[in-house]
Amino acid sequence: MPLKKLALTLLLWFVIVLSQAQYFTLSGVVLDEQNKPLPGCHVHCKERCHITNFNGEFAHNKVSSGEVKLTFSFIGYQQLDTIVNMDENVMLKIKLQPENKLLNEVYIKSNAINTHKTQKNEVVNATYIEQNLSGTLLKTMERLSGVNSMDIGANASKPIIRGMGFQRVVVSENGVKQEGQQWGADHGLEIDAFSIETAEVVKGASAIELGSDAIGGYINISNNSVPEKNAVSGDVTLLTKSVNATYGGSFFIKGRSEKKFFKLRVSALDFGDYKVPTDQIVYLTREMPVYNGKLKNTAGNEQDFSIQVGHLGVRFKSTLQLSSVNQKSGFFPGAHGVPDIKRIQDDGDSRNIGFPYQKAHHLKVLNQNKWFVNNGNISVDLGFQNNVREEWSEFHTHYPDQPVPEINPNQEFDFNLKTYSANAKLTKKINDYHKLSSGFQVQHKDNDVGGYNFLLPKYQSTSLGVFVRDEINLTDHLNFNVGIRFDHSSVKTNEYFDPILYDYFISEGEDAEGANNYALRSVDLSKHYGDVSWLLGLVYTPSENFIARMNLGKAFRTPTAVELASNGIHHGSFRHEMGDENLKSEKGYYIDGNLEWISRGFSLEFSPYMYYFSNYLFLKPSGDWSLLPHAGQIYRYSQSEAILSGVELSITKNWFNQLGSTFIFEYIYNQQVSSDKTQRYPLPFTPPVNGFIEFDYSRFKQGKVVKDSRVYINSRIALAQNRVSQNEEITDGYVLLGIGVSTKINFLNQECTVNIQGSNLLNTKYYNHVSFYRKVEIPEPGRNIQLLLKVPF
């Protein structure tokens, strides 16, 4: 055999040497892992870039003889580099493998994993989200080990990864960081869930390319795939849910000529008060009835719009995207501040939104450009985001003498955040061993405030990050990742003097100096922070079935204006939240591992991790009483040494080639580190030990009318969370049951998707330890049956 090979090689070489400088045609077809053609795939050949047609085909004429280097890339697939010797017309058949493990597959082929990244990423696609959509997008993603959803009622949620949330998790859309009021517990993600094509989740610190905030991890939502050439298509999606009588839908149309494409989406949702499996809520010893099993004033609506236009050049791709998300939803009034039965009387209407409620608008303009150069690419993203979040509550004065505002008298808070960002990145394969990426990110934020209440001041902040990362391909089995990033940020807050509060303290008998001190809610502040993050990672793949990853690094996060300068009562609680201008950057060292065993019909993944923070930043009760009316204790943004560790386990198994199964487990342990034993509290908002089990069957006969059917039954389990921080409630464990069916039905020659899903089927009364309503003793939503129908055209 070796002799034969050698002879062949020699012969080939001989032919090459002999061949003249001629022109040949290089053509081929690109297929996906199921041997289906991949339209829209980028094929880089020398200085040019082709895009495969509807049948996955490409052709490159006039190729001179000799070696030609080809690169095939397609979103969600592993890039493939190959060298072809051109001595005649060549016809290639290229098969791309998915870059990531798609979760709805029971098993995957061992070579389908990106072995170059030292951090494991998991990607879910639109089909997966549609099939499993449970409540909110993040609720759907809870079935990934290590991801938890912090819910605000039935229709809003935000992510927690490895026990870290708020500013410690970056959510981005097409790679550009989403900026809202992510520090607050009562606001969800302002992203149209219908618009998501893929969502990528990375657990663990991902600061190098995403900025220092991504200490816990990140979620990148993409919706910028290129439509098929010379075609116009689209779909209509309809969604209805029983738990809060949701009616919603989305209309989508996309089209492309040779080089230009567009996408347009309009979505709307309207929902009523959600059902809770209880007839009474007991908050602060007050018993509050729940009329008709529905939580009063939790109705809401959402209207979203987005448009994308793009240009595809030979070596250049550019898109311009404009999106607008508008949400309005009510808060349960009975526990908004002092519990009050009078505010929760049934008004016979479960779809109206009375006080208190919140409104959020998110406007985004993104311009993304990518140039394909020799062995690499350059991308430049420009973005503008305007996030307006308003809280409306009946004008209840906190001080007897506060005059009623003339304009919008019931607007309690109005946060208006403008974010300008510019990112640039160069990725280049230097040689067979090094792939270098380098770039910078600039961001400027301008936050304005309004409303009759005061929580945080006006602020402006500017940040700059510069990074270099090298992927070192040492051997076929061993890869290293080395990265370093420097961030600098500056925060300016504006002085705010509260004359009404001054008068209040004077009337209470305080002297002028004391009253002045209290009434100065914020001061002019100018702070600068800078620090370095670094990462050392390795991937070891000794065999086709086994993969081991390990990362060691340092991450940091600069204090935000909220943490430096807030000073007020966040409604719905009696906490007087107070910033501290002397806070230092939060610094953490981390080590994490990921072991993966994959064989046909079975996969196992084990991920332990550990962080050490020299000064973890969180809101801590101070023991001092606030002098503000309606307030209890002062909670100060404080820093403490802390450790945070945990393990995640994920197993998939296919039984007898028939039944698929998934098991997920997560355990988090964290603690403040102190020489004083009485101060070793756990960190707040830590999810309990939790797990998820699912069995599914999809081996149905493929019919002409009905195909790709799948049925599943699952259970989400959480143990009690007994390790709580001060003033957190111990939360009992729970077991929830869910079932679902998804199928495709051929109707008028269109393949319609139908998904029916039931969650919390036993209508279990349970509390989510990390949810917004946990502290006011409101259980999570009850049984939900939902139907999603998607009709393409």
Add this chain to the structure above:
Amino acid sequence: MKKLFYIIPVLALLSFVSCSDEDDIDTTKPAISIISPADEDGFEPGDEISFSCMFSDDTELASYKIEIHSNFDGHDHEHTAVMKQAFEEEGHEWSYSKTYTFETGQTVVNVEDLKIQIPATITHEGVEEEVAEGDYHFGVHVADVAGNETSVFVAIEIGHHHL
């Protein structure tokens, strides 16, 4: 860098060892049992409210705060700003806030008949005004030395029609 390499294993150890330290932290909230005033109690401007209460905690009580303010927004959903103005014409809202510190080392404290004076009139910008009539919240917040906090609210009414 060098520091890091020994910090991590030490902390890894610590994280498991420290599990046994859980008993030393205090997450038990103090308890409040208000004897008076009771829900729906009515008072007249100029009356004294008698506050009697039992506070308890498993470790040590630190301090408490009494807070009284109007609950005039509890009635109606749509026209509160307007109503608020209406109330202002009829009198001046009363509010009260005071903090009290417990003696050190106490786990159970009985407060008996602490008198809180409701003023008959309030002088506002040089004008003597009646105390506005209506619903008021009588709030009690208590904290233990670890910062664990409990709040209880009693709904009272201040007005002349309770004669």
